[in-house]
Amino acid sequence: MAAKRTTGRGTAREKTAGKTVGKKPAGRRTGAERPAVEKPDIVVPGPGLRRWFRPRRYLSAVALMLVLLLALPLVLMPVYRLSGARPISTLMLGRVLTLQPVERHWVALDAIAPVMQQSVIMSEDGQFCFHRGVDLAELKAVVDDALDGGATRGASTIPMQTVKNLYLWPQRSYVRKVFEIPYALVADAVWSKRRILELYLNIAEFGDGIFGVEAASRHYFKRPAAELSRRQAALLAVTLPNPGERNPAKPSKLHNKLADRIERLSAKSGAYVKCLGARDRKEAG
Template structure:
């Protein structure tokens, strides 16, 4: 009987790795499809559960989230949300072109990409994470309606230490449900998203107030056709 040489071992190892990668991909695709109907949990929430830390989150359907907040988040995070297919390639190219030797200064992440990160990946920036985030966003956009993507994002986005989702954030910062947020409050909440642990919508800094005013001025111009 012929002995299996190094090439045979490497071939078997490659086959095993390929099978594991395909199984992982199918598992992720199945999970994304299930998120059409199942309430999702973010990786940050899971980490807090594992560590025994509190999680404040109340999942609500999109129609119970103020149109002001939907428009404010799209204006702040991803103005082309209704027109791209998960990735804003032009914005991504601009970031790549402007990157210095230390890497990109910003991520050009769409709402769909941020949803992918929150559902499956880790928070710290890296080229590896971005390389995984992009195909995940394309799969999410293909499998889920835009309304569901925004609904999931608004219910798992971090708005403070242990604070997740629009409903819990609206209750904590403004003592009202997310469906009752006015344009100013919605803009303040949207302006907190880039750095939610350091920004308080109820007690905004001058910079945050200016950013919120810019967002509020854009609300009527945002394309919400895919989420209304």
């Protein structure tokens, strides 16, 4: 009897059975199967948002903003050269923004007693008329002392203190000095010596909320700055390094001792204040 030929094709039932082998019945869960966990929705930023948060673009924007802030003083210096400009210091601005009182009366340099001009130069910057904004010899001496482990001391000139008061923060730091020095060099090139001293004496702090020599003279001595005596000028001048602790109207023993020295120096300051005697081409009306 002849054997049946197989064609390799199964019956429909066999195919169906073959497909269902190993499959789990629908609607039933085995013990080993874990319940499905819903994944949280993830918000994918669009292309515009991704471009905005690219680190390189963000850093570039920050760098540009810093450059503009650092360049602002250089833009303002020609403006402050004008005699009609009466700028305020960053410390004054901070007090205004925090609703603290500010006492300041702007006066021209010619309305400030010569003894006051002499006293502040001899107290703060004896080489004021001779350097170009920065006293390089004094700065080198300070750096050498610091490297040798000596006591730290300041080397700020009047131009350096002026730009610090106008453009920078009051807290001392080496970072601030990095900006002070180039700003002072530019200021000395743009402003006359008379204008620098006029700016300084109108924005320097002489006490809590008391800015400028006119306000200080009225507050402590009940007279305008034009009528200051040599002794009063010396007391005001030695107040400047530490206005929070020194009171010209009630000087301590140390305060009086410092004022004695400045009073003597200012009386012999002729050669040191010659640059204040005449207007120069940098002064603008």
